[in-house]
Amino acid sequence: MNGQLDLLLLGSLGAGEAHGYALIARVHERSGARLELREGSVYPALHKLEAAGWVASRWVDDADGRRRVYALTGAGRAELVRRAEEWKGFSAAVRGVLGAAS
Amino acid sequence: MNGQLDLLLLGSLGAGEAHGYALIARVHERSGARLELREGSVYPALHKLEAAGWVASRWVDDADGRRRVYALTGAGRAELVRRAEEWKGFSAAVRGVLGAAS
DNA sequence: CTCCCATACCTAGACTCCCTAGGTATGGGA
DNA sequence: TCCCATACCTAGGGAGTCTAGGTATGGGAG
Numbered sequence: 001m002n003g004q005l006d007l008l009l010l011g012s013l014g015a016g017e018a019h020g021y022a023l024i025a026r027v028h029e030r031s032g033a034r035l036e037l038r039e040g041s042v043y044p045a046l047h048k049l050e051a052a053g054w055v056a057s058r059w060v061d062d063a064d065g066r067r068r069v070y071a072l073t074g075a076g077r078a079e080l081v082r083r084a085e086e087w088k089g090f091s092a093a094v095r096g097v098l099g100a101a102s
Numbered sequence: 103m104n105g106q107l108d109l110l111l112l113g114s115l116g117a118g119e120a121h122g123y124a125l126i127a128r129v130h131e132r133s134g135a136r137l138e139l140r141e142g143s144v145y146p147a148l149h150k151l152e153a154a155g156w157v158a159s160r161w162v163d164d165a166d167g168r169r170r171v172y173a174l175t176g177a178g179r180a181e182l183v184r185r186a187e188e189w190k191g192f193s194a195a196v197r198g199v200l201g202a203a204s
Numbered sequence: 205c206t207c208c209c210a211t212a213c214c215t216a217g218a219c220t221c222c223c224t225a226g227g228t229a230t231g232g233g234a
Numbered sequence: 235t236c237c238c239a240t241a242c243c244t245a246g247g248g249a250g251t252c253t254a255g256g257t258a259t260g261g262g263a264g
Contacts, residue, residue, distance in 0.1 A: 014200075041221090094133070122212075170212085
């Protein structure tokens, strides 16, 4: 996902807590069906985000089965803001380079 | 450069032929000094683009020394358009995901 | 006139990131 | 009862880029 997987996950969690499988659906929806994350990418990424302290997880066991629900931490929200700014800068830079050409 | 190196090089060459070192400067300028490509990334990428038939090179030997000047081919210009569209779609998708969050 | 720096090109190897391909478990519908 | 969707997970590999080195030349400083 071009190095933006963490940003996409943090950004999706910015809309509220969710479990891994639901995050994949959320990214798919909010991207206008353009982005399709894979489980094999998402779960390791969520573990990494948790190890970094940007998300926290809790297990939920109900009639629907076992789920691991993730939520942004305070540090995670700050990181989201930082990375979103970084992304804005990068995409503006690419637009600048393409500029007259495209 | 987040998987967009080829696009940046093709886009820069869209503004006219140039040699490798000059392309680095061109990207730096046009990105508002935000993007700094490395020689170790640029030269192999240019060789790959040439192998794919999207750019063509010629050696220039003059008083300033030896340079390899690259130019977009017809196929390269088509590829640039295609990748620029792809980039637009991707960045729109990311904006969509961040949307309410950022 | 000599040394060093900027320009200019190149490559091997390492590293990061993500995907592929597999695996486990459960609940519900055919 | 079987299979599929949901839900989670990991090992290994591949693509792409960066690090760190190397070569060569022209021009300015000392």
